[in-house]
Amino acid sequence: MAPLENHRETMISTIQLNNTSPKFDTKIEKKYENQIVWKNVILLSILHGLVVYGFYLLFAGYGKWKVVLFNAVYWPFISIGITAGAHRLWAHRTYKANLPLRIYLMLAHTAAAQNHIYDWVRDHRVHHKYTDTDADPHNATRGFFFSHMGWLLYKKHKDVIEKGKTIDMSDILADPVLRFQIKYYYPLVFVMYFIPVVIPWYFFDSPLWHSFLTSTGRYVFTLHGTWCINSVAHKFGTKPYDKSIRAVDNSVMGPLGLGEGWHNYHHVFPWDYKTGELSGCKSNFTAAFIEFMAKFDWATDLKKASDEMIRKRVYRTGDGTWSKMDILKKCDFSNSEFIDNGESYWGWGDKDMKQEEIQAINKYNHIRDL
């Protein structure tokens, strides 16, 4: 019981809400040996060059807008493999998915071509566990460009590699769907990348080269969307839940990132399938997708934070921008059961999660097995 009592004391002693955020140094103080990975520089340069050329063809009247429209409609079906799949299902274990849903999410993730899920998950778990330190693959303290895409152009910091080895990945290797993706990754990418190239070529009579350029435009757009969560959502926005971290809630990246831009919330409650307080198709398409899948029992054991947990955290560490601030005045937190020890977790199953916290979350979400 001692940790709970200590926690209450801490909470009561910090009862005053403080609206000021800590000031972060904008200068990058540390010097890093940035060893360039030329293979990635060349690949990303070619990709962006193709996008520029594709735009030229389109605006010069050679391309077809209905192919662009097809890719715009196709985009969320692919991106869901990143947001609902690699991120919320596999990296954070915020819910469970049955075999058909896991296969779909794996194929969608493969079509998005962001490396296989094992690497994606390991990098993301390290990001959450060691956020904004040298062990964070896209450490935002090294500047906006580094956190956006620069981290892919430089060799990994040794801390990223060392800490990456300490992350438990046994659950990923235990999933046969993910083992299949690792084994056949490049043939799968080839097939999944060319499906949206062939469809407009066949149905809209678009030259194959133009279909390829448009599809590549969608691919690069999706890449920047993912990267913006690491850069924009670690710099521009509010910190309603924890003002001591860099991650922010960004009201543009929230909806545009299919619900991934409520990043201050997400770093505080990484095991929550919504990754934000807001739900619904507009502001959190991915949460709506998971809830839809749950109606057919394809998605189960959805975990989300209770109002009480959210309010307590807002009360204790928020920056004062929480939209329902008035509610806090009526709350009595002194008799609260829930333990929120403020540790950094990579998600559900992190060895540093306290048993009391796991039990409280399970109880609230009516989950029986751990």
Ligand SMILES: [Zn+2]
């Ligand atoms: Zn995450």
Ligand SMILES: [Zn+2]
């Ligand atoms: Zn982050």
